[in-house]
Amino acid sequence: MKRLFAKLYAATLARPVAKLKAILKAGWRSFVVGIVEPLRAWRIRTIRPVASKIAGAIGLKAVGRFLRKIPQKWKNMFYGYLFVLPWLFGLGLIGVPLLAKSIRMALSDKYYFITGVGWKITGDWSDFTQFKRIFGDEPWHLEQIVATLKDISLVVPLVVIFALILGLMLNQKLKGRAIFRTIFFIPVILLSGNMLSNFSNSGLLTVPAIANGTISRLLSDYFPAFFATIVVTAFEKIVLILWLSGVQILIFLAGLQKMDQSIYEAAEIDGASMWETFWKITLPALIPLMYINIIYTTVIYANLSNNAIVSIINVNSSEQGSLSGTLTDEVNYGRAYSAALSWVLFAIELAVIGAYSGIIKLASRRYD
Template structure:
């Protein structure tokens, strides 16, 4: 007896193929992220990958400019000179790291407070948003070159031992009432206050975007449950802003380490383009500096998994 085999309808086969091509919301968002960074990756591979590799090779050589840019292999001599011979490198590196450790927390706290204030329904808040972002627009090229010495001088007047405000020696008073380490940290922060305010525009903008992206229904539900403003801020606002915190911290660290007036970058430039034109030694300094920054960012990203909250993500 013949048994007829009934084939599945064509519509069902199409539905199966469509289901096989479906991706989750998280995968779709990841795909969008890869698409956004694809142009940067293409640009890096096209214009920066070869100089990146070349500088690494250059750091193990000395360059003879008189012989037409000839390379002489010296191995780790450039790195030994940086750590054991050059008296400027290690102190400058420690100074840059100390300045970063002071600047980044102050910038993050100031940017969060400012964004929280300008997000309130105040009259003229658009004007204040523009004022806080204005330094980002004009802080470029020759404008910043001319303004930087004045900003630095303005900041230094807050902590200078020669400055007396209304007959009071501010540093002497600070050292009188605080332990030396805390007093020095406070005065260093005051000295850099103007520059810190000048470099907070991007962070304020990102925090403001994050605040406006929090659903109002969360705040309404918290109010119905009787939560105070302080509890709402700590249990709703801060957790929802944690991804923005991570972005701002990374941005602030990179911005601090790559500032055009950074003393470490000035040291690398002077080694490369002044005196004996020690391009190999400058490349070694640059790679050590890069590895230090890279390790700091790795630590920040590794620690962030404990406190960064992504809405809609499940364990």
């Protein structure tokens, strides 16, 4: 089997892969050698004397001296802003307007669309109308909020831990590792965009034995009913968690790829066991990526449509979901209410991320 795959690979992909790799490598090298280096040399050899002559002629020497005197700290600061500049533009053009708009939407009485005019917002922001409704008038929604908080704070650590374990497993020396890694990429594809909605109706994302109740029947025949339900719900959650951890597995895997093998060799010579190397070498190196995975998991899971708050939001907006529609579409609670609810979801995300990042920070303090 393995030989067959190797042959297939050699016949089909091996040459283009090698070629692409060579092109990329050579391309980068020639970019460095052919463009970056000559530019630098040209700057030093040609530009600098001319520039200094010109500067001397107009009496700008003092400026140059001044520039050279600027401490490295300040220069670094300048370069920092320079690298971040695209994002700063993005923040000004996209981030801040969006933030402002969403805050205003949540702090309004009504948010609706008039053909030919555009989106309208009514109501004084300082009334906090929608938040009063959420926390004052709707005990059932409050219950859903608490349930969502519980659900997210349970699933997020499980996803991250599962992803860590699976990433470590896929990093072992295995036969058929390439095949396993390709299979583990499937969730990344199927859980993006609207792909999920193409399957969930047909129940393809659950294991059939759970879906048609075979396992629970089998279990309840031999064990007390409450035990069977616990096992089945746990199993259902595990399947969901596995599907959710596709992206995170590859992030951890990329981190493991960067690990220096010589450290492991040194540890092995010193007689360290697998456990010791894991706790003392692998885990500390993966902690930075753990923060990323916590943030990513929380955001993705909180925006999944099976989430209680998101379904309330979708039900209370028009059929296109997503808070769109006209004034007449203002079903039940309306989009302004949904917007306020979204901010509650935001607060939940923030709380979960803050709590788990804090725990990891505290736990990793002993590595410093």
